[in-house]
Amino acid sequence: MRRSRVSTLFQLPLIEDFRIIFERDPAARNWLEVLCCYPGFHALISHRLAHWLHRRGVPFFPRLISHLTRFLTGIEIHPGATIGKGVFIDHGMGVVIGETAIVGDYTLIYQGVTLGGTGKETGKRHPTIGSHVVIGAGAKILGNILIGDRARVGAGSIVLRSVPAGCTAVGVPGRIICRTEDCPLEEDKLPDAEAIAMRAVIDRIEELEQELQRLKVRIGAQCARP
Secondary structure (H helix, E strand, C coil), X not given: CHHHHHHHHHHHHHHHHHHHHHHHCCCCCCHHHHHHHCHHHHHHHHHHHHHHHHHCCCCCHHHHHHHHXXXXXXCEECXXXXXXXXXXXXXXXXXXXXXXXXXXXXXXXXXXXXXXXXXXXXXXXXXXXXXXXXXXXXXXXXXXXXXXXXXXXXXXXXXXXXXXXXXXXXXXXXXXXXXXXXXXXXXXXXXXXHHHHHHHXXXXXXXXXXXXXXXXXXXXXXHHCC
């Protein structure tokens, strides 16, 4: 029973954490390179130990492990955060995951991501991330909100409201722009909400200019009549 529990908490998740790197990152060439040179993987190893101690009420040491890991990897994960299996923190520098955050299985997190709170409230105050979610570089997901399974959050977005499963949110503040199946996206090509909005404005200006030209022609034709 004890061995089975340890396997569930450490061995199986870490095996998936290790395996998913080769599936997600074309730069991962061999197991030795991944073991020695992937700070995201190192941070997850440390976190799983710190989380195990935290759940058992061990004082001080879980936070110490988290603190030392932040210095070594540039990734800060509170020992209280719950992280599923097969999570890949790519590059990792600047990632912050708060105490009551929950991250689902096979989620991809890029550098600079924050899963944070919005104030000094107690209890559940950090986001819950579903499974197979992609969170782009520099995205901030704040508060006790839910990011549904297979959702995507664009780079640099600030998300303050829940995102339904299978949807894509981008921008500041984050806006849902499409469903994933209607808007097939590569992980590194999440759309830019500001660029989309500017394109719409430019298209509208062009339409108005064409309408103005047609109006000028009609007025000119009427004025030319005897």
